[in-house]
Amino acid sequence: MEFLRDTWILFLRLVRATARMPVFIILSIAQPILWVAMFGALFRSVVQIPGFGATSYVQFLAPGVAIMTALFGAAHSGMGMLVDIERGVLDRLLATPAARGSIIAARLLNSGVQVFLQAGLIIGVAMLLGAEAKGGLLGILLVMLSASLLGAAVAAFSNAVALLARRQETVIAVMNFVILPATFTSTMLMSANLMPAWVQRAANVNPVNWAIVAARDGFEGGSPHELATRLALLAAFALVCGLFATGSFGRYRRAM
Amino acid sequence: MTSADSVAPSAKEIPRASDVLAIEARDLKKTYSGGVEALRGISFSVRAGEVFGLLGPNGAGKSTAVKILTTLSEPTGGSGSVFGFDVVREAREVRRRIGCVAQASGVDFAATGRENLELQGRLFRIPAPELKSRVDELLDLFALTDAAHRPSRTYSGGMKRRLDVAMGLVHRPEVLFLDEPTTGLDPESRTVLWREVRRLAAGGLTLLLTTHYLEEADQLADRLAIVDKGQIVAEGTPDGLKAQLAGDRISLQLVESAKSGEARTLLGGLAGVKGVLADAGRGDRVYAHVIDGARELPTVLGALERAGIAVAGVALTRPSLDDVYLNATGHAYQES
Numbered sequence: 097m098e099f100l101r102d103t104w105i106l107f108l109r110l111v112r113a114t115a116r117m118p119v120f121i122i123l124s125i126a127q128p129i130l131w132v133a134m135f136g137a138l139f140r141s142v143v144q145i146p147g148f149g150a151t152s153y154v155q156f157l158a159p160g161v162a163i164m165t166a167l168f169g170a171a172h173s174g175m176g177m178l179v180d181i182e183r184g185v186l187d188r189l190l191a192t193p194a195a196r197g198s199i200i201a202a203r204l205l206n207s208g209v210q211v212f213l214q215a216g217l218i219i220g221v222a223m224l225l226g227a228e229a230k231g232g233l234l235g236i237l238l239v240m241l242s243a244s245l246l247g248a249a250v251a252a253f254s255n256a257v258a259l260l261a262r263r264q265e266t267v268i269a270v271m272n273f274v275i276l277p278a279t280f281t282s283t284m285l286m287s288a289n290l291m292p293a294w295v296q297r298a299a300n301v302n303p304v305n306w307a308i309v310a311a312r313d314g315f316e317g318g319s320p321h322e323l324a325t326r327l328a329l330l331a332a333f334a335l336v337c338g339l340f341a342t343g344s345f346g347r348y349r350r351a352m
Numbered sequence: 353m354t355s356a357d358s359v360a361p362s363a364k365e366i367p368r369a370s371d372v373l374a375i376e377a378r379d380l381k382k383t384y385s386g387g388v389e390a391l392r393g394i395s396f397s398v399r400a401g402e403v404f405g406l407l408g409p410n411g412a413g414k415s416t417a418v419k420i421l422t423t424l425s426e427p428t429g430g431s432g433s434v435f436g437f438d439v440v441r442e443a444r445e446v447r448r449r450i451g452c453v454a455q456a457s458g459v460d461f462a463a464t465g466r467e468n469l470e471l472q473g474r475l476f477r478i479p480a481p482e483l484k485s486r487v488d489e490l491l492d493l494f495a496l497t498d499a500a501h502r503p504s505r506t507y508s509g510g511m512k513r514r515l516d517v518a519m520g521l522v523h524r525p526e527v528l529f530l531d532e533p534t535t536g537l538d539p540e541s542r543t544v545l546w547r548e549v550r551r552l553a554a555g556g557l558t559l560l561l562t563t564h565y566l567e568e569a570d571q572l573a574d575r576l577a578i579v580d581k582g583q584i585v586a587e588g589t590p591d592g593l594k595a596q597l598a599g600d601r602i603s604l605q606l607v608e609s610a611k612s613g614e615a616r617t618l619l620g621g622l623a624g625v626k627g628v629l630a631d632a633g634r635g636d637r638v639y640a641h642v643i644d645g646a647r648e649l650p651t652v653l654g655a656l657e658r659a660g661i662a663v664a665g666v667a668l669t670r671p672s673l674d675d676v677y678l679n680a681t682g683h684a685y686q687e688s
Contacts, residue, residue: 105474113462116503184456188519191422191452192475193444351385352425 099195106194106202107209110176114210124210128165128218132158136225139285148287158222159239159311160284165218166211166243166250167278167304171271173207173251174258181262190349200255200341207251208244215243219315231317238314238323245330246307252337259344278304283312303333372400374435374527374558375421381429382416382582390416392582393430398560398575400435400526403553405573406562407677413582414562415455418531421560422452434527448476451520451528455535458516461505465496465515468504469522476523483522490518494548510541517548527558534568546571566673578680586680593676599626600645601675602652605665609635615661622655624648629678636664641675 114120136154143153150156180186189199219236223229229236257270281298282305288296299305310326313319375398382391391413398404406414419425421432423443431438437445452458460468466487473483491497494514499507504515513533520528530549534542549572553559563569569576570590577587586593606612612635619640620628625648631637642648645668656663 102475105471109460109463109467109471112467113460116462180460182456183461184454184458185460187424187454187456188452188458188472189475190424191447191450191454192472193447193477194475349424350426352419 102194102198103201107205110206129221131161147289154225155227158227159315162215162218162243163307165214166247170207170247170250174254174267177255177258204248204251208248211247212240212244215240231314235314239311242307242311245334249334249337252341256341256344259348306330374398374400376433379430380427383428394584396577401556403559403574405569405576407569408579412579449526451525453516453520453530455531459504466500472519473522494518530561570673580681594671599643601669602640603667604638606636607662607664611661
């Protein structure tokens with residue numbers, strides 16, 4: 097209970113800070129819309145490649161961009177932690193009776209909620225551009241949930257790196273190193289049918305792809321069995337990342 | 353109810369400078385993983401209601417001691433307790449009772465002054481209606497009411513520091529740790545903060561203060577320990593420490609720095625001179641610690657003149673904490 101309460105209190109602090117950055121909010125809304133519109137136009141004709149397996153690229157793209165936004169947005173979560181460390185805010189929080197885990201959990205919740213809303217927005221825009229939610233409202237919620245799980249996992253990873261490295265440059269370098277390969281070994285932009293075999297194998301073990309497949313299955317109203325498997329894998333991945341972050345946090349505290 | 357009472361309600365329960373031990377450090381050691389020995393075993397105790405100062409240069413280990421006693425860091429040896437609660441094993445109990453004002457601020461720049469105080473209060477489980485009035489009270493006390501709704505990034509250095517102290521007090525702690533509270537503040541803000549610290553102390557709050565300003569320790573602390581290279585080298589009341597150095601100081605400025613060594617040897621041999629000190633930072637300065645300044649001054653100057661050591665300036669002063677410090681850390685002091 098104490099943990100949930102403290103997580104909520106610290107989460108509200110992060111939400112309030114975000115709410116005070118109008119430029120950040122506007123860009124967080126505009127960027128995914130731009131991606132749907134841009135990629136949608138750029139790759140419009142790839143659906144005509146034999147074997148692609150989809151009829152409308154926006155239909156194919158929307159869940160992918162929702163996950164991509166989660167991946168890119170949550171990657172910076174660790175930077176906020178570094179600012180808190182530098183300002184002394186983290187030490188101040190640690191000197192209160194607040195549950196230790198809530199300090200990390202609040203950041204993961206913040207990223208999870210942020211990308212949840214962004215994913216919903218992206219699906220909304222895609223539907224305006226002609227995409228169809230064949231999985232219904234539940235399908236849309238599944239897209240948002242997949243984005244949330246991946247967002248929380250990536251935020252946990254980013255915080256872990258921040259706590260271990262304690263340098264912004266390192267966090268940026270590590271996250272950039274991870275993000276692009278994770279994007280391109282997934283079915284975000286390209287159908288699995290058209291991938292070289294080794295990329296397919298990489299995609300099978302890529303958590304970003306688990307999230308994309310789960311989101312797409314939800315949006316398309318696909319097999320609930322496979323969807324559940326992917327979500328379970330994704331949840332397990334988020335848990336591992338969460339443990340990594342908690343472990344790094346413990347290490348940071350012991351190094352003080 | 354006076355404002356001092358409202359800040360430290362525990363004043364009624366704990367008599368000033370009572371026999372109750374508020375803070376106890378027993379042979380605290382801290383060696384960082386890189387092998388740096390920040391603390392080499394320091395012990396001290398602070399009674400409830402006392403203002404205790406840890407005085408020492410940067411890197412002496414003061415902040416490390418504070419981090420251990422405020423549960424942020426674990427010692428590699430020894431133990432610490434706050435009101436009998438072990439800082440490692442009973443960290444939660446300790447955290448409930450202490451307020452911390454760390455060296456690195458701790459103000460969330462994105463939040464307003466009021467929000468910073470409210471967050472702190474919520475994490476200490478202060479019920480909402482009580483928190484509201486407590487925050488109002490602290491804003492008023494620290495002259496932050498007008499700025500309460502502004503993001504704290506817009507605050508001046510002095511305002512941020514006052515907010516820091518106020519945040520440390522939201523939950524009415526029994527002990528307040530102040531780590532280098534006036535470092536980086538302009539003289540006016542420092543004076544304001546000193547006044548606040550005195551007011552808190554008068555209200556009965558136990559304070560542990562670290563500083564590298566001799567004057568600050570002298571002005572604020574009931575008792576102090578001088579920390580050097582991770583060890584306590586002297587402990588006592590500021591007056592008591594100064595009394596140990598009974599006598600006067602003759603400060604000499606030589607025309608030629610090169611003659612400093614010669615002058616020290618010469619003065620060290622004089623009967624009325626208890627000690628001679630060189631200043632590592634300024635080669636032309638030599639200090640002589642004498643029993644009776646008025647009587648020894650002509651002797652000292654005469655001896656220098658006969659030896660052909662020209663003097664550019666001379667001053668006679670009562671011993672200050674400065675002398676205590678240099679004497680205690682002992683780097684350059686030559687016992688005669």
